[in-house]
Amino acid sequence: MCARRRDAEGTAATRASRRAELLSAIAGVFADRGYAATTVREAAEAAGILGGSLYYHFDSKESMVDEILSTFLGEMWADYEEVLSSGLDAPQTLRALVHSSFRSIEKHRAAVVIYQNESRYLAQAERFQYLTASQERFERTWKGVLEQGVAEGAFRADLNTGLIYRFIRDTVWVAATWYRPDGKFDAEEIARQYLAMVLEGLQAD
Amino acid sequence: MCARRRDAEGTAATRASRRAELLSAIAGVFADRGYAATTVREAAEAAGILGGSLYYHFDSKESMVDEILSTFLGEMWADYEEVLSSGLDAPQTLRALVHSSFRSIEKHRAAVVIYQNESRYLAQAERFQYLTASQERFERTWKGVLEQGVAEGAFRADLNTGLIYRFIRDTVWVAATWYRPDGKFDAEEIARQYLAMVLEGLQAD
Amino acid sequence: MCARRRDAEGTAATRASRRAELLSAIAGVFADRGYAATTVREAAEAAGILGGSLYYHFDSKESMVDEILSTFLGEMWADYEEVLSSGLDAPQTLRALVHSSFRSIEKHRAAVVIYQNESRYLAQAERFQYLTASQERFERTWKGVLEQGVAEGAFRADLNTGLIYRFIRDTVWVAATWYRPDGKFDAEEIARQYLAMVLEGLQAD
Amino acid sequence: MCARRRDAEGTAATRASRRAELLSAIAGVFADRGYAATTVREAAEAAGILGGSLYYHFDSKESMVDEILSTFLGEMWADYEEVLSSGLDAPQTLRALVHSSFRSIEKHRAAVVIYQNESRYLAQAERFQYLTASQERFERTWKGVLEQGVAEGAFRADLNTGLIYRFIRDTVWVAATWYRPDGKFDAEEIARQYLAMVLEGLQAD
DNA sequence: GATGAATGAGCCTTCATTCAT
DNA sequence: CATGAATGAAGGCTCATTCAT
Known part of the structure; x- marks a missing residue:
C-alpha cells in the first residue's frame, strides 16, 4: 500500500x-x-x-535532552510521591525509595546516565533550572527520611545525615552506569543487597 | 666558570x-x-x-588531561600499594584503603572528578588505555579484599562481592564531586563515617 | 511507483x-x-x-588535492598507456608522448601546476605515496623510450639518457606554468615546436 | 678561552x-x-x-628569503652581464649563458630552488617586486639572444622565440631541483649535454 | 647574542542549525 | 516527513613575532 x-x-x-x-x-x-x-x-x-x-x-539538540530528562524526572517523582504519601515509617520509606530508585534505573537507564553525567553542565543554562530544583528536592526528601529515622530511634544518631544522604544518593544513581538489564541481578535484587549493606553493615556479627 | x-x-x-x-x-x-x-x-x-x-x-588538550590523570593514578596506586603490602587483615585493609581514597580525593580533587566524569569517554582512545587497566586493577584489588574478608569470616557471606565492590567504588569516588576542602568535614572524618555506615550499618541496634 | x-x-x-x-x-x-x-x-x-x-x-583539504592529482594522473597514464601499447618505434613514441603530455596540460592545467609545485611536499605523507610511484614509473617509461631510440640508432648515443630524461620531463611539465588556453599557440603547436627543438636542434643547418 | x-x-x-x-x-x-x-x-x-x-x-621570515634571493640574483646578473658585454655572437652567448646558469645552480642550489618554487607566491608582495623585474629582464635577455641568433642565420627561423625562450628557461632552472653536487655530473658536463641537445638535437644524423 | 616563555592572529575542521525540494 | 546541501560560529592548534632576562 x-x-x-x-x-x-x-x-x-x-x-x-x-x-x-x-x-x-x-x-x-x-x-x-x-x-x-x-x-x-x-x-x-x-x-x-x-x-x-x-x-x-x-527544536534543538538541547530540547532533546530536555525532554529526555524531564520525562524521566517526572515519572521518578511520581513514584517517589506515591511512596512518601503512604504513611510508612522511616526505615520502610527508605527501603521503598531505594527500590523505587533502582526500578527507575531499570526503566530509564539511559536517562539516568545522562542525568548523572550531564546535570552539572546542563544546569548552567536557565532552561535546565529544574535540574537544580530537583536536586534540592531530592536532598530535602532524603535528609528528611534519614532525620526522621534518627528521631524515631530507628537509625543511628552518631552519623551526619548530610554525609549519609550523599553516600546513598551517589551509589544509587551511579548504579545506572554499570547496570545491565540482562545482567545477573535484576533491580529488586540489587536494591535488596544494597539495603542489606547500608542498613545492616558489611560486618559479620 | x-x-x-x-x-x-x-x-x-x-x-x-x-x-x-x-x-x-x-x-x-x-x-x-x-x-x-x-x-x-x-x-x-x-x-x-x-x-x-x-x-x-x-602538545595538545588531550595531553593535558593525560598528565593530570596519570599523575593522580600514579600517586593513588603508590598509596594503595603501601596499604596492600602491610600485611593487614581484610577489615583493616578495607579501612585503610577507604582512608587512602578519601585522602586522594582531598589531595587531587579535580583529578578525581575528571577521572570520574571523563574516563569512559577518554578510554575510547588508545592513549588512555591505562584508564581501563587501572579500572580492572581496582576491581581485582577491592574484590580481593572483600572475598578475603568473607573467607576470614569477618564479612557477611550473603552479599555478592561484585555488587558490593561497585557500591563502594562508586560512593568513594563520587565523593570528589561534592567534597569541598573547606567544608565541615575533613577527609579522615568522612572516611570514618563512611566506614561506619558500610561496616556497621545505618540501623540502630 | x-x-x-x-x-x-x-x-x-x-x-x-x-x-x-x-x-x-x-x-x-x-x-x-x-x-x-x-x-x-x-x-x-x-x-x-x-x-x-x-x-x-x-574530508579535508588534503583529500581535495588528492582527488585533483589522482584524477589527473589517472587520465594521464591512461593516455600514456595507449601510446605505449601502439607498437610505435622510439621516435614516434617520443613524439606521441610529448603530444599527449601537452594535451594533458591543456586539459588539466591546474592539476599539472599543482603536481609540479607541491609534489615534493605532499609526497612526504603516506597518503601521497602514489606521487612518488608515478614519478618512478614516469622515469622508467621515458628512459625506456630514450634508450630504445639509442639502440635503434634513431637517437644520438653520446648523450646520457638520465640527463636527457630530466630535461624533457621538466620542460614538458613546467610548461603548465605558463600555458594559457587562450594564448597564441594551442597544445599541438607547442608540442610540434618543442619536438622540433629537442629532436632537430636549434641550430640552423 | x-x-x-x-x-x-x-x-x-x-x-x-x-x-x-x-x-x-x-x-x-x-x-x-x-x-x-x-x-x-x-x-x-x-x-x-x-x-x-x-x-x-x-627582521622577519620574509627578510630571510629576501636576502637569500636578492643575493643570488645579484651574483647571477653580474655573471650574466659579464657574458653579455663580451661581444660574443649569439650561439657563443647562448652557450656562455647556459654554462653560467648551471654554474649558478652549482653555487646557489638552495637559492635557485627557492626562486623556482616560491617566486610566484612571493611576487605578490610589494617587497618582492624585483623578482618580477628580474623575470622580465631575463626574458628580454634570452629572447634577445635567440632573435639575434635567428637574424645572424645561426638559429632556425621556423621556431617561435617566445616558446623556445620558455623551454630553455624552464629546463635550466628546474635543474636545480634535481642537481646534486655529489652526483655523476658536474655543472660543466650538464651544461655541455644540455647544449648538445638543444642546439644539435636528439636525432642521430 | 641567545633563551624561552608568551602573544595573538589565523588556519583547518566540526557541528548545530536552516531550508528548498 | 525526510533529504541533502549549505551556513556560520566556534574550537583546537600552529606559528611568526616579541621581549625580559
Whole structure:
C-alpha cells in the first residue's frame, strides 16, 4: 500500500509515539557517548534518519535532552510521591525509595546516565533550572527520611545525615552506569543487597 | 666558570613546577565544566595565559588531561600499594584503603572528578588505555579484599562481592564531586563515617 | 511507483558532477596561490560557497588535492598507456608522448601546476605515496623510450639518457606554468615546436 | 678561552659572515621543505639556534628569503652581464649563458630552488617586486639572444622565440631541483649535454 | 647574542542549525 | 516527513613575532 498510513488512533497519538521512539534511540547514544560528544548526526543515525530530519521533531539538540530528562524526572517523582504519601515509617520509606530508585534505573537507564553525567553542565543554562530544583528536592526528601529515622530511634544518631544522604544518593544513581538489564541481578535484587549493606553493615556479627 | 649559569634549582625544576602550576589550574576547570565542554582558551585563561601559550607547554588538550590523570593514578596506586603490602587483615585493609581514597580525593580533587566524569569517554582512545587497566586493577584489588574478608569470616557471606565492590567504588569516588576542602568535614572524618555506615550499618541496634 | 523518484541522471551523477565542479574551482586556486598558501576559505570562495561547506563534500583539504592529482594522473597514464601499447618505434613514441603530455596540460592545467609545485611536499605523507610511484614509473617509461631510440640508432648515443630524461620531463611539465588556453599557440603547436627543438636542434643547418 | 672572541677583522666582517652562515643553513631548509611549509623554529634549528634568536639577525621570515634571493640574483646578473658585454655572437652567448646558469645552480642550489618554487607566491608582495623585474629582464635577455641568433642565420627561423625562450628557461632552472653536487655530473658536463641537445638535437644524423 | 616563555592572529575542521525540494 | 546541501560560529592548534632576562 502506497498512501502514507493515517493511524486509526489518529495523528496525535502516532506523533507522540514516534517522538518517544526517537527519544529512546537518542537517549541511548547520549548515554553511551555523552551529550556533548554526540553529534546530532549520530543521534539521528541511531534513530534511523538523517541529521536535518530531527529538526522536524525537535527544536534543538538541547530540547532533546530536555525532554529526555524531564520525562524521566517526572515519572521518578511520581513514584517517589506515591511512596512518601503512604504513611510508612522511616526505615520502610527508605527501603521503598531505594527500590523505587533502582526500578527507575531499570526503566530509564539511559536517562539516568545522562542525568548523572550531564546535570552539572546542563544546569548552567536557565532552561535546565529544574535540574537544580530537583536536586534540592531530592536532598530535602532524603535528609528528611534519614532525620526522621534518627528521631524515631530507628537509625543511628552518631552519623551526619548530610554525609549519609550523599553516600546513598551517589551509589544509587551511579548504579545506572554499570547496570545491565540482562545482567545477573535484576533491580529488586540489587536494591535488596544494597539495603542489606547500608542498613545492616558489611560486618559479620 | 664559563658556561652560562643554570640556576641550582635549575631549568628543569622551574619548568616542572610551572607545568604543575598550569596543570593545577587546568584540572580545576576541566573538573568544573567538563573536559569536552571546556575550551582550551578557557583552560588557559584559568591559568592566566592565552590559549596558544598552553601549547608551549603541552602538545595538545588531550595531553593535558593525560598528565593530570596519570599523575593522580600514579600517586593513588603508590598509596594503595603501601596499604596492600602491610600485611593487614581484610577489615583493616578495607579501612585503610577507604582512608587512602578519601585522602586522594582531598589531595587531587579535580583529578578525581575528571577521572570520574571523563574516563569512559577518554578510554575510547588508545592513549588512555591505562584508564581501563587501572579500572580492572581496582576491581581485582577491592574484590580481593572483600572475598578475603568473607573467607576470614569477618564479612557477611550473603552479599555478592561484585555488587558490593561497585557500591563502594562508586560512593568513594563520587565523593570528589561534592567534597569541598573547606567544608565541615575533613577527609579522615568522612572516611570514618563512611566506614561506619558500610561496616556497621545505618540501623540502630 | 511508490518510492520517491530518484531522477534518471540520479543523485550519484549529480553528486559526482558537483564534486567535479567544486574540484575544478579549487584546483584553480591551488594552482595559482599554492596549496599551502591557499586557505580553505579562499578555496571555498572560489567555488562560491563558504569554508565549512566544503567539508560536506570532502574530508579535508588534503583529500581535495588528492582527488585533483589522482584524477589527473589517472587520465594521464591512461593516455600514456595507449601510446605505449601502439607498437610505435622510439621516435614516434617520443613524439606521441610529448603530444599527449601537452594535451594533458591543456586539459588539466591546474592539476599539472599543482603536481609540479607541491609534489615534493605532499609526497612526504603516506597518503601521497602514489606521487612518488608515478614519478618512478614516469622515469622508467621515458628512459625506456630514450634508450630504445639509442639502440635503434634513431637517437644520438653520446648523450646520457638520465640527463636527457630530466630535461624533457621538466620542460614538458613546467610548461603548465605558463600555458594559457587562450594564448597564441594551442597544445599541438607547442608540442610540434618543442619536438622540433629537442629532436632537430636549434641550430640552423 | 672564555671571553667571547672579537675577530681581528672586527665586528662588521664577523657579523656579515655570521649572517651568511645562518642564511646558508636557512636557505637549505627553505629549499627542501618549501618556504611556507618551513617554520621559523625549523629554520633556526637548522642554523643551530633557537627560533627567537633569529630575530636578532633578521627582521622577519620574509627578510630571510629576501636576502637569500636578492643575493643570488645579484651574483647571477653580474655573471650574466659579464657574458653579455663580451661581444660574443649569439650561439657563443647562448652557450656562455647556459654554462653560467648551471654554474649558478652549482653555487646557489638552495637559492635557485627557492626562486623556482616560491617566486610566484612571493611576487605578490610589494617587497618582492624585483623578482618580477628580474623575470622580465631575463626574458628580454634570452629572447634577445635567440632573435639575434635567428637574424645572424645561426638559429632556425621556423621556431617561435617566445616558446623556445620558455623551454630553455624552464629546463635550466628546474635543474636545480634535481642537481646534486655529489652526483655523476658536474655543472660543466650538464651544461655541455644540455647544449648538445638543444642546439644539435636528439636525432642521430 | 641567545633563551624561552608568551602573544595573538589565523588556519583547518566540526557541528548545530536552516531550508528548498 | 525526510533529504541533502549549505551556513556560520566556534574550537583546537600552529606559528611568526616579541621581549625580559
